[in-house]
Amino acid sequence: MSVFKLPAWVIKEIDKRRRNFLWGKGTDRGTGIPLLAWDRVCLPKDLGGLGVMNLRMMNISLMLKWLWLLVAKPSSQWSTIVRLLISSRNNTAPLTWNTLGSFFWKDLLSLRHIFTIATTAKVEDGKKTLFWYANWGAGHQFFFSNSTKPLNPKLTVYKALSNPAEVSPRPWQFHIHLAFSLLHSSLIANSSDSVVWNWNSTGLFSVKSAYHSLVFAGKTRFAGHALWKVKVPPTIKIFSVLLFHNRILTQDALLKRNIPFEEGCALCKxxxxxxxxxxxxxCSFSVELWNRVRGFFPTQIPSILQDVQTVMVQAFDRHNSNCAIILTTIWALWLERNNRIFKREERGVNSILHWLLMQHSLFEKAC
Ligand SMILES: [Zn+2]
Structure with a gap:
């Protein structure tokens, strides 16, 4: 996975097995019904997913390491061997490297656009940084599309500044003049250009930062991200995420999936x-339980239980311990509902209250 780009069918097969395992397909520990889309399951917890690894993104993140070694650590043994095989061995812009080669090399260079976005060339003497193709900072990137290839693609920043006539700017005249004025005063004669990793604060590549940036790209944070820090077991957290996304198998959901059920509320009848x-x-049964819990936690339980999403968002906005009692109460109601439907066992409000207070106290100490 860190050397070759996994074929789509391999990822599909592995995901199929992971999906079946997660939802308990073919076992007696689950329904086998996928409650959350796999894309969402693979999102990080902060984005409302379950934090299951996205194989494609991890595959890309691991492979980016080879490009990083080639560009940022050219003196390493592996880089030296590989750089002998590529034509433009002295520049730090993979966009100009020869794509002919083995499967590994082709796979690697298919990631060069991602790599270029993820890095910034740190211009010192300007002799390794390509003027047109490297991302050399200050927001000035002159990536040419195929239709507008520059006449001199191997032009370095140093040469461009030494002989501005070599630059035929066309659409970016203004930006180039601005960049020139920034660079003129900053070239350092005896210091070699280097590359900085943009996706973390150290400026050095890490698989974690690459994966994090790739999966977070363009997505907004999940409103309930604080849930993952609440002192309750993972089972309750995962259930809460499903509930937040309205993905639990209540009767309205069973109806949509054409799954037969006995209509009616198991709690209030x-x-x-x-x-x-x-x-x-x-539900009158649930309202009674909430009222009893409120007696023990008067400030933690919302006074109006408008709908599940509002209750949970309110809970997430508050202190973690408040959130814990709300999630534990919801979990207790769900267990009671399932026991009544599947085991034909019933408990009263007092018994459930006693159980959930014990559980809450246990979670506070153990989680
Ligand atoms: Zn009811």
Whole structure:
């Protein structure tokens, strides 16, 4: 995985097995029904996923390391051998490297655009940094599309500054003049150009920073990201994420999937279509339990249980310990509902309250 680009079918097969394992397909420990889209399952927890590794992104992140070694550590043994095989061995811009070669080399160079975005050329003497193709800072990148290839693609920053006539700017005249004025005063004669990794504060490549940036690209943070720090077991956290995304198998969800069920709320015995909002917020049984819990935690439990999402967002906005009692109460209601449906066992509000207070105290100490 760190050497070759995994073929799409390999990732598909591995994901199929991971998906079946997660949802318990073919076992007696789960329904086998995928409750969350796999793309979302593979998102980091901060983005509302379950933090399962995205194989493609990890594959790319691991492979970027080879490009980093070639560009940033040219004196390493591996880099020396590989650089002998490529034509433009002295520049730090993979965009200009010869793509002919082995599968490994082709796979590696297919990532060069990502690498170019992830790095900045630190111009010192300007002799290794290509003027047109390297990302050399101050936001000035002159990546030419195929239709507008420069006449002199191997032009270095040093040569461009020595002989500005070599630059035929066309559309970016203004930017080039600005960049020239920035660079003129900053070239350092006896110091070699280097490359800085943009995706962390150290400026050095790490697989973790690459993976993190690739999976976070363009996505907004999950409103309930604080959930993962709450002192409750992982089972309750995963259940809470599913509930937040409205992905638990209440009767309205079963109806959408054409799965047969016995209609009616198992908790209050009303003959209605069970929804998450009813089960956890509006059901008379649940309201009674919430009121009893509120007696022990008067400031932690919201006074109005409008709907599940609002309750959870309110919980996440507060202190972690408040969130823990809310999630534990929701979990207790879900277990009671399942026991009544699948095991035909019933407990009263007092018994559940006693159990959940014990659990909450245990989680506070153990999690
Ligand atoms: Zn009910």
């Amino acid at each position: 009303q003959n209605l279509l069970e929804t998450a909002d009813h089960l956890f917020c509006h």
